[in-house]
Amino acid sequence: MLRTIILVWVIASCGCGLDKSGLREPVGDAAIAPDARPSDDGGLTPRGDGGHDDDGGLARDGGPPPGDGGRPTDDGGVVTEVVAVAAGAAHTCALRSDGAVFCWGDDASGQLGDGSSGGFRDDPRQVTLPGPAAEIGAGAGFTCAVLGGGELYCWGANGAGQLGDGTESDRVDPVLIAGGATRATGGRSHGCFVSVAGVASCAGSNGEGQLGSGGGDRSTHEAISIESGVTRMAAGDLHTCALSGGRVLCWGGNAEGQLGDGESAGRPEPEPALAIAGATAIGAGALHTCAVHAAGTSCWGAGGDGRLGNGGSSSASTPVPVTGLTDAIQVHGGLAFTCALRSGGGVSCWGKNDKDQLGPGTSDGSSALPVAVTGLGAASDLAVGDQHACAVVEGAVLCWGRNNKGQLGTPGGDRAEPMPVPGLE
Numbered sequence: 001m002l003r004t005i006i007l008v009w010v011i012a013s014c015g016c017g018l019d020k021s022g023l024r025e026p027v028g029d030a031a032i033a034p035d036a037r038p039s040d041d042g043g044l045t046p047r048g049d050g051g052h053d054d055d056g057g058l059a060r061d062g063g064p065p066p067g068d069g070g071r072p073t074d075d076g077g078v079v080t081e082v083v084a085v086a087a088g089a090a091h092t093c094a095l096r097s098d099g100a101v102f103c104w105g106d107d108a109s110g111q112l113g114d115g116s117s118g119g120f121r122d123d124p125r126q127v128t129l130p131g132p133a134a135e136i137g138a139g140a141g142f143t144c145a146v147l148g149g150g151e152l153y154c155w156g157a158n159g160a161g162q163l164g165d166g167t168e169s170d171r172v173d174p175v176l177i178a179g180g181a182t183r184a185t186g187g188r189s190h191g192c193f194v195s196v197a198g199v200a201s202c203a204g205s206n207g208e209g210q211l212g213s214g215g216g217d218r219s220t221h222e223a224i225s226i227e228s229g230v231t232r233m234a235a236g237d238l239h240t241c242a243l244s245g246g247r248v249l250c251w252g253g254n255a256e257g258q259l260g261d262g263e264s265a266g267r268p269e270p271e272p273a274l275a276i277a278g279a280t281a282i283g284a285g286a287l288h289t290c291a292v293h294a295a296g297t298s299c300w301g302a303g304g305d306g307r308l309g310n311g312g313s314s315s316a317s318t319p320v321p322v323t324g325l326t327d328a329i330q331v332h333g334g335l336a337f338t339c340a341l342r343s344g345g346g347v348s349c350w351g352k353n354d355k356d357q358l359g360p361g362t363s364d365g366s367s368a369l370p371v372a373v374t375g376l377g378a379a380s381d382l383a384v385g386d387q388h389a390c391a392v393v394e395g396a397v398l399c400w401g402r403n404n405k406g407q408l409g410t411p412g413g414d415r416a417e418p419m420p421v422p423g424l425e
Contacts, residue, residue: 081395082424087385088156088186089140090405094124094390094397094424099132101145102424105407109141110172111156117172122406124423129153129174137193139186139235140386144193145174152181152193161219162191162204168219178221187235187284193221198229200242208238209268210252224251226270234284236333239266241273241289243282248273248291256287257317258301264317273300274318283384285333290322290340292331297322297340305336306368307351313368322350323369332384339389340370345378347391355387356416357401363416373400376418390421397421 084095091105091112102124103112110117113127130153133145142156142163153174154163161168164177177193178201184193190204190211201221202211212224224242232243238253249270250259257264260273278294288301288308298319299308306313309322322328322340325348330341337351337358348370349358356363359373376398379391388401388408398418399408409421 085383086138087383088138106405109157120405137184144184160189160205164203164221188237200230208253236284256302260300283331290331305352309350335386341382347373355402359400
């Protein structure tokens, strides 16, 4: 457990806040089109890198860009297909090629965005947004969408102010948070987003410094001081990480070594994880972190149940290589397991398998080494929740793992193999 929705997001440490039109001066964000990203000179260039956000939040790769209505068929019609997924603790959301967002699963705090809360739903229903979405992301009990003009809307759990709307009230309908956003993600009780200028900002619970600054909880976003632009973010239960210039910077709780700095003391300011260079993707589980980088894929933090993928179950305060995984392009962490999307479209998972979350067709304990998800096909996007996972395959969504709250999008119990989610056409 927008892993999947969630949700990623350079200024000096000025304590700048956010209002609902975006970052306050001196940042001055402009809205960004869904097919553009910041260029080196501060302008906008086509995104065109086919890249994924690897935080269990925002992700899109392959297929037509949202808002174009889908790809044409031979008879002149249009096929609308899913291009991205995001997963919270026990809910899942999908972004379609026409910009429509659908959610299903746990709705205890309004995270499905349908105007109500309580219970759960095992069938996808569309979220009412003021325009087509370009990206989606999720925290444990909340969801966010970035519209084509850069407007960030969020809904769901907000007891710690994690939505960043200035309140601590849950929202059952999408509410405008900021402008000029490109990506968003969330942890257990905090949320973050990246602006078009590459500025990372967070709101919500701050007991371990996971907002990137000292002080208590905050119900509005404040910019984090990072010396170069942030491109992606990932959030765990008590920690946060950002990808910036090929480095992985982490802050917050560190009792299990999830910051990757060789220590166990937490800190409220970003510092680089050791021995990680040329990073292209990051993901965070509850108490562990992983990155795809120049030398392969590495994980650090809590190692119980084999979630670090190195063949053991010990925790590690510095990155350890995931055994045999040399071709990952995304990596996502759950409660006690991890999954990676590989360059050929295959998905491999490792860690705890008590709820069939590894997807090998069986529920035989844990695996400290990556195992292939069976019966999936070539995936283009991936999201991981607490104990379930979903992938986009040829425009459809397939999910596996725990299904106690309908997070797999179909009735019934847990699933050890991927099953398609109906109703997204």
